[in-house]
Amino acid sequence: MRKLLALGLVGGLLAVGAQGVMADENAELVIDGKTFVTKLKAPADSPFDEILSGWRFRTDETQALQLDDFENPAMISAQYGEELWNTADGADGKSCADCHGDASESMKGLRAQMPKWHEGKKTLFALEDHINWSREEHQKAKPWKWESQEMVAMTAYIGLQSRGMPVNVKIDGPAQEWWEKGKELYYTRVGQLDMACSHCHENNYGNMVRADHLSQGQINGFPVYRLKWQGMGSIHRRFKGCMDNIRATPYKRGSDEFTALELYLASRGQGLSVETPALRN
């Protein structure tokens, strides 16, 4: 608890002090001696020339917090996720570990492929959907709320098992329809400010809007610890925030719309390293 508070304080100070300072363009994200792909040449059918992680758009100070797991406050959430992984829950009194064993083996690579088609439920599953399905199906436990501490911690912990692996989502087969839907949402103007995601994250990444340095809106780091939130948040929380900012009525977290948008965004970041759990401002 004390550690959480201390980190919150540091985060708050940095959030104020670091604004407006540009990051070194050539900085590389290296954690534990492993270099992450935060920049790559985009394939011909991409709307981008270069695919860039949101990490590259952050200030030196914010970037630095992600280089060291002891300084990255998002790791506290992932640790809580590990605790939950090993804790029995639900009517059947089983923990995740009872069925899935060592997460570093059984969960490796999963986050890099999310969201993905679920054959049993015949729908597109975000990581959160997978977790709740398993809770209901295997643990006979109550589903977690999308943005609950537990859910965010578990997605952080499971995501961590894919850290450093390239984003690799499937957009063909039954997922294709969802991808198309996500693409449509991405380019649709919404809200009183009448903007689409593309206006900021495709046409204007690299530019400042007031104090914010616009990135490509990649999702390879989620769930993230956001200094502004003083806490962790899911991909869908970020979507909601952007829609609120343009004075639109956001879709619900976990809605088909947001899951479709998530697939589409993931596909635009194909090849970036998973950074979960990342840190942003």
Next chain:
Amino acid sequence: MRIVVTTALALLIGVSGANAGAMKPGEVKIVDGAVATPLTDQAGDPEKGRQWFLGRKLGNCLACHVNSDMAKEPYHGEVGPPLDGVADRWTPAELRAILVNSKEALSPDTIMPSFYRDSGFNRVAEQFAGKTILTAQQVEDVIAYLTTLKEK
């Protein structure tokens, strides 16, 4: 019935109160990229316009435009062109059109919001539904301020 309800609501919040005697958004016509008639009978106030330009909950123009007249303010955006000398490039009537409906006056693809439109939007948040970003008087104030931005 619908109209009565919205007006009552707007009056409560004080939106249409500030707009008394103003041209309604639906009545404003852009002709040849310009709106010749002011939206209200009260002349715009450049000092107030400067505030609306800055205000994050109002024009927030600085979010996207560099403006050297506000060099002391931090964080000028880079999304739109700098507005230095904007009065040398556009007449007040043209500026009015740009502010009212940028999609019609500048380009259908522009990111710039339309500040005096109240319909035709998609999924507007409830608290902003049926409302304009700026009031008619605020638009006139911003135009009055923009006409002070001359290079020569």
